[in-house]
Amino acid sequence: MGYSGFRVLKEGLFGQTGWKPVWRDPDPKPEYDIVIIGGGGHGLSTAYYLAKEHGLTNIAVLEKGYIGGGNVGRNTTIVRANYFLPGNSEFYSHSLKLWEGLEQDLNYNVMHSQRGLINLFHSDGQRDAFARRGNAMVNQGDDAILLDRDGVREHLPYLDFDNLRFPIYGGLYHPRGGTARHDAVAWGYARGADQRGVDLIQNCEVTGIDIHNGKVTGVQTTRGAIRAKKVGIVVAGRSGQVAEMAGMRLPIESHVLQAFVTEGLKPIIDHVVSFGMGHFYISQSDKGGLVFGGDLDFYSSYASRGNLPMAEHVMDAAMTLMPVIGKAKVLRSWGGIMDMTPDGSPIIDKTGTEGLFIDCGWCYGGFKAVPGSGFSFAHLMATGRHHEPAARFRLDRFRTGRGLMDEEGTGSQHNLH
Amino acid sequence: MRIPCPICGTRDRREFTYQGAAELLRRPAPDAGDAAWDDYLHNRDNPCGEARDLWFHEAGCGAWLVVERDTATHEVMGAELAEKVAS
Numbered sequence: 001m002g003y004s005g006f007r008v009l010k011e012g013l014f015g016q017t018g019w020k021p022v023w024r025d026p027d028p029k030p031e032y033d034i035v036i037i038g039g040g041g042h043g044l045s046t047a048y049y050l051a052k053e054h055g056l057t058n059i060a061v062l063e064k065g066y067i068g069g070g071n072v073g074r075n076t077t078i079v080r081a082n083y084f085l086p087g088n089s090e091f092y093s094h095s096l097k098l099w100e101g102l103e104q105d106l107n108y109n110v111m112h113s114q115r116g117l118i119n120l121f122h123s124d125g126q127r128d129a130f131a132r133r134g135n136a137m138v139n140q141g142d143d144a145i146l147l148d149r150d151g152v153r154e155h156l157p158y159l160d161f162d163n164l165r166f167p168i169y170g171g172l173y174h175p176r177g178g179t180a181r182h183d184a185v186a187w188g189y190a191r192g193a194d195q196r197g198v199d200l201i202q203n204c205e206v207t208g209i210d211i212h213n214g215k216v217t218g219v220q221t222t223r224g225a226i227r228a229k230k231v232g233i234v235v236a237g238r239s240g241q242v243a244e245m246a247g248m249r250l251p252i253e254s255h256v257l258q259a260f261v262t263e264g265l266k267p268i269i270d271h272v273v274s275f276g277m278g279h280f281y282i283s284q285s286d287k288g289g290l291v292f293g294g295d296l297d298f299y300s301s302y303a304s305r306g307n308l309p310m311a312e313h314v315m316d317a318a319m320t321l322m323p324v325i326g327k328a329k330v331l332r333s334w335g336g337i338m339d340m341t342p343d344g345s346p347i348i349d350k351t352g353t354e355g356l357f358i359d360c361g362w363c364y365g366g367f368k369a370v371p372g373s374g375f376s377f378a379h380l381m382a383t384g385r386h387h388e389p390a391a392r393f394r395l396d397r398f399r400t401g402r403g404l405m406d407e408e409g410t411g412s413q414h415n416l417h
Numbered sequence: 418m419r420i421p422c423p424i425c426g427t428r429d430r431r432e433f434t435y436q437g438a439a440e441l442l443r444r445p446a447p448d449a450g451d452a453a454w455d456d457y458l459h460n461r462d463n464p465c466g467e468a469r470d471l472w473f474h475e476a477g478c479g480a481w482l483v484v485e486r487d488t489a490t491h492e493v494m495g496a497e498l499a500e501k502v503a504s
Protein backbone atom coordinates (compact mmCIF):
# COMPACT_ATOMS: atom_id res chain seq x y z
CA MET A 1 0.00 0.00 0.00
CA GLY A 2 1.40 3.36 -1.00
CA TYR A 3 1.15 6.59 0.93
CA SER A 4 0.60 9.98 -0.60
CA GLY A 5 -0.95 13.31 0.21
CA PHE A 6 -3.86 12.40 -2.04
CA ARG A 7 -4.43 9.15 -0.14
CA VAL A 8 -4.48 10.93 3.21
CA LEU A 9 -7.01 13.42 1.85
CA LYS A 10 -9.20 10.69 0.39
CA GLU A 11 -9.20 8.62 3.58
CA GLY A 12 -10.04 11.76 5.51
CA LEU A 13 -13.14 12.21 3.39
CA PHE A 14 -14.27 8.60 3.84
CA GLY A 15 -13.82 8.17 7.59
CA GLN A 16 -10.36 6.53 7.44
CA THR A 17 -11.96 3.19 6.64
CA GLY A 18 -9.78 2.27 3.70
CA TRP A 19 -6.53 1.60 5.58
CA LYS A 20 -5.50 -2.06 5.70
CA PRO A 21 -2.96 -3.83 7.92
CA VAL A 22 0.43 -3.03 6.46
CA TRP A 23 2.06 -6.41 7.01
CA ARG A 24 0.87 -10.00 6.79
CA ASP A 25 0.52 -12.28 9.81
CA PRO A 26 1.87 -15.56 8.45
CA ASP A 27 2.33 -18.89 10.22
CA PRO A 28 5.96 -19.96 10.45
CA LYS A 29 7.22 -22.19 7.66
CA PRO A 30 9.25 -25.27 8.65
CA GLU A 31 12.44 -23.84 7.17
CA TYR A 32 14.04 -20.53 6.20
CA ASP A 33 17.41 -19.51 4.85
CA ILE A 34 17.74 -16.98 7.64
CA VAL A 35 15.99 -16.63 10.98
CA ILE A 36 16.27 -13.35 12.89
CA ILE A 37 15.48 -13.67 16.60
CA GLY A 38 13.90 -10.44 17.87
CA GLY A 39 11.49 -8.08 16.13
CA GLY A 40 12.79 -4.83 17.59
CA GLY A 41 14.26 -2.02 15.55
CA HIS A 42 17.52 -3.83 14.89
CA GLY A 43 15.96 -7.18 13.96
CA LEU A 44 13.50 -5.53 11.57
CA SER A 45 16.11 -3.34 9.90
CA THR A 46 18.41 -6.35 9.54
CA ALA A 47 15.66 -8.27 7.72
CA TYR A 48 14.85 -5.25 5.60
CA TYR A 49 18.43 -4.72 4.43
CA LEU A 50 19.01 -8.46 3.90
CA ALA A 51 16.12 -8.32 1.45
CA LYS A 52 16.85 -4.94 -0.08
CA GLU A 53 20.65 -4.93 -0.29
CA HIS A 54 21.36 -8.63 -0.68
CA GLY A 55 18.25 -9.99 -2.40
CA LEU A 56 17.65 -12.55 0.36
CA THR A 57 13.97 -12.94 1.09
CA ASN A 58 13.46 -16.44 2.51
CA ILE A 59 13.69 -14.91 5.99
CA ALA A 60 11.64 -14.99 9.18
CA VAL A 61 11.77 -12.48 12.02
CA LEU A 62 10.63 -14.21 15.22
CA GLU A 63 9.26 -11.90 17.89
CA LYS A 64 8.14 -13.20 21.25
CA GLY A 65 5.69 -10.34 21.82
CA TYR A 66 4.50 -7.84 19.25
CA ILE A 67 6.41 -5.68 16.78
CA GLY A 68 7.49 -2.49 18.51
CA GLY A 69 6.86 -3.76 22.06
CA GLY A 70 10.50 -3.74 23.12
CA ASN A 71 12.96 -0.91 23.53
CA VAL A 72 12.31 0.34 20.04
CA GLY A 73 8.97 1.60 21.35
CA ARG A 74 10.25 2.68 24.74
CA ASN A 75 13.13 5.00 24.00
CA THR A 76 13.37 8.77 24.00
CA THR A 77 13.97 8.83 20.22
CA ILE A 78 17.21 10.80 20.00
CA VAL A 79 19.10 10.41 16.77
CA ARG A 80 22.62 11.84 16.52
CA ALA A 81 26.16 11.25 15.28
CA ASN A 82 28.31 12.94 17.90
CA TYR A 83 30.55 10.05 18.88
CA PHE A 84 34.24 10.54 19.33
CA LEU A 85 36.16 7.29 19.13
CA PRO A 86 37.17 5.44 15.94
CA GLY A 87 34.68 2.64 15.53
CA ASN A 88 31.72 4.47 16.95
CA SER A 89 32.46 7.60 14.96
CA GLU A 90 32.21 6.09 11.48
CA PHE A 91 29.37 3.76 12.46
CA TYR A 92 27.01 6.45 13.77
CA SER A 93 27.98 8.76 10.93
CA HIS A 94 26.88 6.07 8.47
CA SER A 95 23.71 5.43 10.44
CA LEU A 96 22.76 9.13 10.42
CA LYS A 97 23.16 9.23 6.64
CA LEU A 98 20.78 6.28 6.36
CA TRP A 99 18.32 8.15 8.60
CA GLU A 100 18.46 11.13 6.27
CA GLY A 101 17.20 9.02 3.37
CA LEU A 102 14.99 6.69 5.37
CA GLU A 103 11.55 8.14 4.74
CA GLN A 104 12.05 8.12 0.98
CA ASP A 105 13.57 4.66 1.15
CA LEU A 106 10.69 3.20 3.16
CA ASN A 107 7.97 5.47 1.75
CA TYR A 108 6.95 5.84 5.37
CA ASN A 109 6.80 8.90 7.57
CA VAL A 110 9.05 8.21 10.56
CA MET A 111 8.85 11.88 11.58
CA HIS A 112 12.61 12.24 11.52
CA SER A 113 13.16 15.76 12.77
CA GLN A 114 16.66 17.21 12.62
CA ARG A 115 15.90 19.88 15.16
CA GLY A 116 19.44 20.06 16.48
CA LEU A 117 21.05 18.71 19.63
CA ILE A 118 22.88 20.86 22.16
CA ASN A 119 25.20 19.31 24.76
CA LEU A 120 25.82 21.81 27.55
CA PHE A 121 29.10 22.37 29.36
CA HIS A 122 29.85 24.05 32.66
CA SER A 123 33.61 24.51 33.00
CA ASP A 124 36.72 25.33 30.96
CA GLY A 125 37.84 21.72 31.09
CA GLN A 126 34.54 20.53 29.72
CA ARG A 127 34.69 23.17 27.00
CA ASP A 128 38.04 21.78 25.88
CA ALA A 129 36.67 18.25 25.85
CA PHE A 130 33.67 19.33 23.77
CA ALA A 131 35.84 21.32 21.38
CA ARG A 132 37.87 18.16 20.84
CA ARG A 133 34.74 16.07 20.32
CA GLY A 134 33.37 18.66 17.90
CA ASN A 135 36.61 18.52 15.89
CA ALA A 136 36.37 14.75 15.75
CA MET A 137 32.80 15.02 14.48
CA VAL A 138 33.81 17.52 11.80
CA ASN A 139 36.75 15.31 10.80
CA GLN A 140 34.32 12.44 10.40
CA GLY A 141 32.32 14.61 8.00
CA ASP A 142 29.48 15.46 10.36
CA ASP A 143 28.51 18.80 11.81
CA ALA A 144 29.40 20.43 15.11
CA ILE A 145 29.43 24.04 16.25
CA LEU A 146 30.92 25.18 19.54
CA LEU A 147 28.58 27.72 21.13
CA ASP A 148 29.56 30.14 23.85
CA ARG A 149 27.16 31.17 26.57
CA ASP A 150 25.43 33.79 24.43
CA GLY A 151 25.24 31.34 21.58
CA VAL A 152 23.39 28.90 23.80
CA ARG A 153 21.16 31.68 25.06
CA GLU A 154 20.04 32.43 21.52
CA HIS A 155 18.79 28.86 21.10
CA LEU A 156 17.71 28.03 24.64
CA PRO A 157 16.70 31.26 26.39
CA TYR A 158 14.65 29.42 29.00
CA LEU A 159 17.56 27.70 30.77
CA ASP A 160 18.89 28.79 34.15
CA PHE A 161 22.30 30.07 33.06
CA ASP A 162 23.52 31.02 36.51
CA ASN A 163 22.96 27.94 38.55
CA LEU A 164 25.59 28.05 41.32
CA ARG A 165 26.84 24.52 40.86
CA PHE A 166 26.48 24.24 37.08
CA PRO A 167 26.60 27.69 35.44
CA ILE A 168 26.28 27.32 31.67
CA TYR A 169 29.54 28.08 29.86
CA GLY A 170 28.36 27.00 26.41
CA GLY A 171 27.31 24.03 24.38
CA LEU A 172 28.25 21.79 21.50
CA TYR A 173 25.61 22.18 18.82
CA HIS A 174 24.98 19.30 16.42
CA PRO A 175 22.39 20.67 13.96
CA ARG A 176 21.78 17.32 12.21
CA GLY A 177 20.89 15.67 15.51
CA GLY A 178 17.25 15.35 16.47
CA THR A 179 14.46 12.88 17.04
CA ALA A 180 12.18 10.46 15.17
CA ARG A 181 8.89 8.76 15.91
CA HIS A 182 10.12 5.46 17.41
CA ASP A 183 7.06 3.29 16.67
CA ALA A 184 6.95 4.52 13.10
CA VAL A 185 10.55 3.41 12.61
CA ALA A 186 9.63 -0.13 13.69
CA TRP A 187 6.47 -0.10 11.58
CA GLY A 188 8.21 1.34 8.53
CA TYR A 189 10.93 -1.32 8.57
CA ALA A 190 8.38 -4.05 9.31
CA ARG A 191 6.27 -2.98 6.36
CA GLY A 192 9.29 -2.70 4.08
CA ALA A 193 10.58 -6.15 5.05
CA ASP A 194 7.14 -7.71 4.68
CA GLN A 195 6.67 -6.16 1.24
CA ARG A 196 9.90 -7.82 0.16
CA GLY A 197 8.69 -11.23 1.30
CA VAL A 198 10.08 -11.48 4.84
CA ASP A 199 7.77 -13.35 7.26
CA LEU A 200 7.21 -11.36 10.47
CA ILE A 201 6.06 -13.85 13.09
CA GLN A 202 4.76 -12.38 16.32
CA ASN A 203 3.96 -14.17 19.58
CA CYS A 204 6.75 -16.59 18.74
CA GLU A 205 9.35 -16.92 21.47
CA VAL A 206 12.60 -18.68 20.70
CA THR A 207 13.24 -21.23 23.44
CA GLY A 208 16.24 -23.09 22.04
CA ILE A 209 18.93 -22.89 19.38
CA ASP A 210 19.77 -26.11 17.55
CA ILE A 211 23.44 -26.70 16.93
CA HIS A 212 24.99 -29.79 15.30
CA ASN A 213 28.72 -30.29 14.89
CA GLY A 214 29.42 -26.66 15.63
CA LYS A 215 26.92 -25.42 13.07
CA VAL A 216 23.53 -23.85 13.67
CA THR A 217 20.62 -25.78 12.14
CA GLY A 218 17.54 -23.98 13.47
CA VAL A 219 15.60 -22.82 16.49
CA GLN A 220 12.95 -24.15 18.84
CA THR A 221 10.04 -21.81 19.43
CA THR A 222 6.69 -21.65 21.18
CA ARG A 223 5.22 -22.14 17.69
CA GLY A 224 7.28 -25.22 16.87
CA ALA A 225 10.73 -25.98 15.51
CA ILE A 226 12.04 -23.93 12.59
CA ARG A 227 15.06 -24.99 10.57
CA ALA A 228 17.45 -22.32 9.34
CA LYS A 229 20.80 -22.10 7.60
CA LYS A 230 21.72 -18.91 9.42
CA VAL A 231 20.43 -17.40 12.65
CA GLY A 232 20.90 -13.86 13.94
CA ILE A 233 20.37 -12.99 17.61
CA VAL A 234 19.05 -9.41 17.91
CA VAL A 235 17.25 -9.32 21.24
CA ALA A 236 18.73 -6.27 23.05
CA GLY A 237 18.11 -6.63 26.81
CA ARG A 238 17.43 -10.36 26.45
CA SER A 239 20.76 -11.12 24.79
CA GLY A 240 22.09 -13.01 27.82
CA GLN A 241 19.22 -15.49 27.87
CA VAL A 242 19.13 -16.15 24.15
CA ALA A 243 22.91 -16.48 23.87
CA GLU A 244 22.79 -19.01 26.70
CA MET A 245 20.65 -21.21 24.44
CA ALA A 246 23.74 -21.46 22.26
CA GLY A 247 26.01 -22.10 25.23
CA MET A 248 27.47 -18.59 25.23
CA ARG A 249 28.13 -16.19 28.09
CA LEU A 250 28.16 -12.60 26.91
CA PRO A 251 29.95 -9.50 28.17
CA ILE A 252 26.53 -8.06 28.92
CA GLU A 253 24.61 -7.01 32.00
CA SER A 254 20.96 -5.99 31.61
CA HIS A 255 20.05 -2.76 33.35
CA VAL A 256 16.89 -0.68 33.55
CA LEU A 257 16.71 2.82 32.08
CA GLN A 258 13.72 5.05 32.82
CA ALA A 259 12.04 7.79 30.85
CA PHE A 260 9.25 10.27 31.56
CA VAL A 261 6.70 12.27 29.62
CA THR A 262 4.53 15.22 30.65
CA GLU A 263 1.12 16.35 29.52
CA GLY A 264 1.04 18.08 26.14
CA LEU A 265 2.22 21.70 26.26
CA LYS A 266 2.58 24.44 23.69
CA PRO A 267 5.92 24.38 21.86
CA ILE A 268 8.74 25.54 24.13
CA ILE A 269 11.68 23.21 23.62
CA ASP A 270 12.72 23.29 20.00
CA HIS A 271 15.91 21.21 20.28
CA VAL A 272 17.19 18.18 22.05
CA VAL A 273 18.97 19.49 25.13
CA SER A 274 21.48 17.37 26.98
CA PHE A 275 22.69 18.29 30.46
CA GLY A 276 25.40 15.70 30.96
CA MET A 277 26.52 16.90 34.37
CA GLY A 278 23.02 16.31 35.71
CA HIS A 279 22.49 13.12 33.69
CA PHE A 280 19.44 14.70 32.15
CA TYR A 281 18.20 15.26 28.62
CA ILE A 282 14.95 16.51 27.17
CA SER A 283 13.04 17.15 23.98
CA GLN A 284 9.42 17.95 23.15
CA SER A 285 7.34 15.55 21.11
CA ASP A 286 5.14 16.67 18.24
CA LYS A 287 2.12 16.08 20.49
CA GLY A 288 3.62 18.58 22.93
CA GLY A 289 4.72 16.23 25.70
CA LEU A 290 8.11 16.89 27.24
CA VAL A 291 10.07 13.67 26.87
CA PHE A 292 13.00 13.35 29.22
CA GLY A 293 15.23 10.91 30.99
CA GLY A 294 18.41 10.40 32.89
CA ASP A 295 20.83 7.69 33.77
CA LEU A 296 20.48 3.98 34.45
CA ASP A 297 19.10 2.91 37.81
CA PHE A 298 22.50 1.20 38.14
CA TYR A 299 21.70 -2.32 39.22
CA SER A 300 21.03 -5.27 36.94
CA SER A 301 17.31 -5.57 36.25
CA TYR A 302 14.77 -7.05 33.89
CA ALA A 303 11.86 -5.14 35.39
CA SER A 304 10.51 -2.77 32.77
CA ARG A 305 10.15 -0.10 35.40
CA GLY A 306 12.62 1.64 37.66
CA ASN A 307 12.86 2.79 41.24
CA LEU A 308 12.20 6.16 42.82
CA PRO A 309 15.76 7.35 43.49
CA MET A 310 16.53 7.79 39.79
CA ALA A 311 13.09 9.29 39.13
CA GLU A 312 13.78 11.89 41.82
CA HIS A 313 17.25 12.53 40.51
CA VAL A 314 15.90 13.21 37.03
CA MET A 315 13.29 15.65 38.39
CA ASP A 316 16.01 17.39 40.45
CA ALA A 317 18.15 17.79 37.37
CA ALA A 318 15.23 19.13 35.37
CA MET A 319 14.55 21.77 38.01
CA THR A 320 18.24 22.68 38.16
CA LEU A 321 18.49 23.23 34.44
CA MET A 322 15.10 24.64 33.54
CA PRO A 323 12.87 25.63 36.45
CA VAL A 324 10.45 26.87 33.79
CA ILE A 325 9.03 23.35 33.38
CA GLY A 326 8.43 22.92 37.12
CA LYS A 327 4.67 23.05 36.85
CA ALA A 328 4.32 20.61 33.97
CA LYS A 329 2.56 17.45 35.10
CA VAL A 330 4.33 14.17 34.51
CA LEU A 331 1.89 11.78 32.84
CA ARG A 332 3.85 8.56 32.65
CA SER A 333 7.16 6.96 33.40
CA TRP A 334 8.45 3.61 32.22
CA GLY A 335 11.62 1.60 31.87
CA GLY A 336 13.38 -0.48 29.27
CA ILE A 337 15.95 -3.23 29.59
CA MET A 338 19.35 -2.18 28.33
CA ASP A 339 22.04 -4.56 27.11
CA MET A 340 25.08 -2.95 28.74
CA THR A 341 28.63 -3.89 27.68
CA PRO A 342 31.76 -3.17 29.72
CA ASP A 343 32.95 -0.37 27.40
CA GLY A 344 29.49 0.97 26.57
CA SER A 345 29.84 0.15 22.86
CA PRO A 346 28.01 -2.48 20.81
CA ILE A 347 28.77 -5.87 19.30
CA ILE A 348 28.06 -6.97 15.70
CA ASP A 349 29.91 -10.19 15.13
CA LYS A 350 30.03 -13.87 14.30
CA THR A 351 29.97 -16.35 17.17
CA GLY A 352 31.91 -19.56 17.81
CA THR A 353 29.04 -21.44 16.14
CA GLU A 354 29.02 -21.49 12.34
CA GLY A 355 25.99 -19.69 10.91
CA LEU A 356 25.14 -18.02 14.23
CA PHE A 357 25.56 -14.25 14.42
CA ILE A 358 24.94 -11.72 17.15
CA ASP A 359 24.04 -8.03 17.25
CA CYS A 360 23.76 -6.65 20.79
CA GLY A 361 25.25 -4.39 23.42
CA TRP A 362 23.46 -1.23 22.32
CA CYS A 363 23.27 0.05 25.87
CA TYR A 364 21.03 3.11 26.10
CA GLY A 365 21.90 4.38 22.65
CA GLY A 366 20.64 1.90 20.11
CA PHE A 367 17.69 3.74 18.62
CA LYS A 368 19.86 6.01 16.49
CA ALA A 369 21.71 2.87 15.46
CA VAL A 370 18.65 1.07 14.04
CA PRO A 371 19.43 1.80 10.36
CA GLY A 372 23.20 1.40 10.64
CA SER A 373 23.07 -1.74 12.74
CA GLY A 374 20.59 -3.46 10.43
CA PHE A 375 22.65 -2.46 7.40
CA SER A 376 25.95 -3.69 8.84
CA PHE A 377 24.53 -6.83 10.43
CA ALA A 378 22.77 -7.78 7.19
CA HIS A 379 26.09 -7.31 5.39
CA LEU A 380 27.85 -9.59 7.85
CA MET A 381 25.15 -12.26 7.74
CA ALA A 382 24.88 -12.20 3.95
CA THR A 383 28.54 -12.01 2.99
CA GLY A 384 30.38 -13.35 6.02
CA ARG A 385 32.51 -10.20 6.01
CA HIS A 386 32.35 -7.32 8.46
CA HIS A 387 30.87 -4.14 7.05
CA GLU A 388 33.52 -1.41 7.21
CA PRO A 389 31.68 1.11 9.46
CA ALA A 390 30.94 -1.63 12.02
CA ALA A 391 34.16 -3.59 11.65
CA ARG A 392 35.38 -2.72 15.13
CA PHE A 393 32.32 -3.99 17.00
CA ARG A 394 34.01 -7.28 17.87
CA LEU A 395 33.10 -9.66 20.62
CA ASP A 396 36.71 -10.53 21.45
CA ARG A 397 37.84 -6.95 22.14
CA PHE A 398 37.27 -7.43 25.86
CA ARG A 399 39.51 -10.48 26.01
CA THR A 400 42.31 -8.97 23.95
CA GLY A 401 41.90 -5.40 25.19
CA ARG A 402 42.39 -4.24 21.58
CA GLY A 403 39.88 -1.83 20.11
CA LEU A 404 37.89 -1.03 23.23
CA MET A 405 35.56 1.92 22.68
CA ASP A 406 35.01 3.58 26.04
CA GLU A 407 33.46 6.89 24.97
CA GLU A 408 33.11 8.15 28.52
CA GLY A 409 36.67 7.33 29.50
CA THR A 410 35.53 5.73 32.73
CA GLY A 411 37.17 2.33 32.18
CA SER A 412 36.09 -0.81 30.43
CA GLN A 413 34.24 -2.36 33.30
CA HIS A 414 30.62 -3.30 33.91
CA ASN A 415 28.45 -0.85 35.74
CA LEU A 416 30.50 2.23 34.80
CA HIS A 417 28.55 3.32 31.71
CA MET B 418 13.85 -1.26 46.92
CA ARG B 419 15.08 -1.81 50.47
CA ILE B 420 18.03 -3.96 51.42
CA PRO B 421 18.33 -5.78 54.78
CA CYS B 422 21.91 -5.08 55.89
CA PRO B 423 22.90 -7.73 58.49
CA ILE B 424 24.65 -4.99 60.50
CA CYS B 425 22.40 -1.93 60.11
CA GLY B 426 18.99 -3.43 59.45
CA THR B 427 16.72 -2.74 56.49
CA ARG B 428 17.72 0.41 54.67
CA ASP B 429 16.73 2.36 51.57
CA ARG B 430 18.41 1.42 48.32
CA ARG B 431 19.88 4.94 48.15
CA GLU B 432 22.40 3.98 50.84
CA PHE B 433 23.90 1.22 48.72
CA THR B 434 26.13 1.07 45.67
CA TYR B 435 25.77 -1.82 43.26
CA GLN B 436 28.89 -3.58 42.07
CA GLY B 437 27.80 -6.63 40.06
CA ALA B 438 27.25 -10.36 40.18
CA ALA B 439 28.49 -12.17 43.30
CA GLU B 440 30.68 -14.39 41.12
CA LEU B 441 33.12 -11.45 41.32
CA LEU B 442 34.13 -12.94 44.67
CA ARG B 443 35.65 -15.91 42.86
CA ARG B 444 38.75 -14.30 41.47
CA PRO B 445 40.86 -16.56 39.21
CA ALA B 446 44.51 -17.24 39.95
CA PRO B 447 46.86 -14.63 38.47
CA ASP B 448 48.17 -17.18 35.98
CA ALA B 449 44.77 -18.67 35.10
CA GLY B 450 45.07 -17.39 31.54
CA ASP B 451 43.25 -14.76 29.52
CA ALA B 452 40.13 -16.85 28.85
CA ALA B 453 39.51 -17.29 32.59
CA TRP B 454 40.20 -13.62 33.25
CA ASP B 455 38.00 -12.49 30.37
CA ASP B 456 35.20 -14.63 31.74
CA TYR B 457 35.68 -13.23 35.23
CA LEU B 458 35.98 -9.59 34.25
CA HIS B 459 33.49 -9.32 31.41
CA ASN B 460 31.15 -12.26 30.83
CA ARG B 461 28.03 -12.61 32.93
CA ASP B 462 25.21 -15.09 33.51
CA ASN B 463 22.97 -12.03 33.64
CA PRO B 464 20.02 -13.93 35.12
CA CYS B 465 16.40 -12.88 34.71
CA GLY B 466 14.87 -13.87 38.03
CA GLU B 467 16.81 -14.89 41.12
CA ALA B 468 20.23 -13.32 41.30
CA ARG B 469 23.01 -12.88 43.82
CA ASP B 470 24.97 -9.70 43.59
CA LEU B 471 27.37 -7.46 45.46
CA TRP B 472 26.28 -4.22 47.08
CA PHE B 473 28.37 -1.85 49.16
CA HIS B 474 26.67 -0.22 52.12
CA GLU B 475 28.28 3.08 51.30
CA ALA B 476 26.11 5.40 53.39
CA GLY B 477 25.92 2.93 56.26
CA CYS B 478 28.35 0.53 57.88
CA GLY B 479 30.65 0.24 54.85
CA ALA B 480 30.23 -3.52 54.59
CA TRP B 481 30.10 -5.45 51.31
CA LEU B 482 26.95 -7.54 51.05
CA VAL B 483 25.79 -10.39 48.88
CA VAL B 484 22.16 -9.59 48.17
CA GLU B 485 19.66 -12.15 46.97
CA ARG B 486 17.22 -10.50 44.68
CA ASP B 487 14.76 -11.09 41.87
CA THR B 488 15.85 -9.04 38.87
CA ALA B 489 12.44 -9.37 37.24
CA THR B 490 10.37 -8.06 40.15
CA HIS B 491 12.84 -6.03 42.28
CA GLU B 492 11.94 -8.23 45.26
CA VAL B 493 14.81 -8.49 47.75
CA MET B 494 14.95 -11.87 49.47
CA GLY B 495 17.89 -11.38 51.79
CA ALA B 496 21.46 -10.23 52.29
CA GLU B 497 24.56 -11.56 54.00
CA LEU B 498 28.03 -10.19 54.61
CA ALA B 499 30.30 -10.84 51.66
CA GLU B 500 33.21 -11.72 53.95
CA LYS B 501 31.20 -14.67 55.29
CA VAL B 502 30.36 -15.83 51.79
CA ALA B 503 33.90 -15.41 50.54
CA SER B 504 35.64 -17.33 53.32
Ligand SMILES: Cc1cc2nc3c(=O)[nH]c(=O)nc-3n(C[C@H](O)[C@H](O)[C@H](O)COP(=O)(O)OP(=O)(O)OC[C@H]3O[C@@H](n4cnc5c(N)ncnc54)[C@H](O)[C@@H]3O)c2cc1C
Nearest residue numbers: 038040041042064070071072075076078206336366367368
Ligand atom coordinates in the same frame (compact mmCIF):
# COMPACT_ATOMS: atom_id res chain seq x y z
C1 LIG C 1 14.01 4.76 28.35
C2 LIG C 1 14.90 4.54 27.17
C3 LIG C 1 15.39 5.63 26.47
C4 LIG C 1 16.22 5.44 25.37
N1 LIG C 1 16.58 6.54 24.65
C5 LIG C 1 17.31 6.39 23.53
C6 LIG C 1 17.61 7.52 22.72
O1 LIG C 1 17.16 8.65 23.01
N2 LIG C 1 18.38 7.35 21.62
C7 LIG C 1 18.87 6.13 21.28
O2 LIG C 1 19.59 6.04 20.28
N3 LIG C 1 18.58 5.02 22.01
C8 LIG C 1 17.80 5.12 23.12
N4 LIG C 1 17.48 4.00 23.87
C9 LIG C 1 18.05 2.70 23.49
C10 LIG C 1 17.30 1.97 22.39
O3 LIG C 1 15.91 2.00 22.63
C11 LIG C 1 17.78 0.52 22.32
O4 LIG C 1 19.19 0.45 22.31
C12 LIG C 1 17.29 -0.20 21.06
O5 LIG C 1 15.92 0.02 20.85
C13 LIG C 1 17.57 -1.69 21.19
O6 LIG C 1 17.41 -2.39 20.00
P1 LIG C 1 15.99 -2.98 19.50
O7 LIG C 1 15.15 -1.89 19.00
O8 LIG C 1 16.27 -4.05 18.52
O9 LIG C 1 15.42 -3.59 20.87
P2 LIG C 1 13.98 -4.15 21.23
O10 LIG C 1 12.91 -3.32 20.65
O11 LIG C 1 13.99 -4.38 22.69
O12 LIG C 1 13.97 -5.52 20.44
C14 LIG C 1 14.35 -6.79 20.95
C15 LIG C 1 13.17 -7.72 20.70
O13 LIG C 1 13.56 -9.06 20.93
C16 LIG C 1 12.44 -9.74 21.43
N5 LIG C 1 12.88 -10.99 22.08
C17 LIG C 1 13.58 -11.11 23.23
N6 LIG C 1 13.79 -12.41 23.52
C18 LIG C 1 13.20 -13.12 22.52
C19 LIG C 1 13.07 -14.52 22.26
N7 LIG C 1 13.58 -15.45 23.09
N8 LIG C 1 12.41 -14.90 21.15
C20 LIG C 1 11.87 -13.98 20.30
N9 LIG C 1 11.97 -12.64 20.50
C21 LIG C 1 12.63 -12.22 21.60
C22 LIG C 1 11.82 -8.75 22.39
O14 LIG C 1 10.47 -9.06 22.65
C23 LIG C 1 12.00 -7.43 21.64
O15 LIG C 1 10.87 -7.06 20.88
C24 LIG C 1 16.63 4.14 24.98
C25 LIG C 1 16.14 3.06 25.68
C26 LIG C 1 15.26 3.24 26.77
C27 LIG C 1 14.71 2.05 27.48
Ligand SMILES: [Zn+2]
Nearest residue numbers: 422425477478
Ligand atom coordinates in the same frame (compact mmCIF):
# COMPACT_ATOMS: atom_id res chain seq x y z
ZN1 LIG D 1 25.19 -1.76 56.86
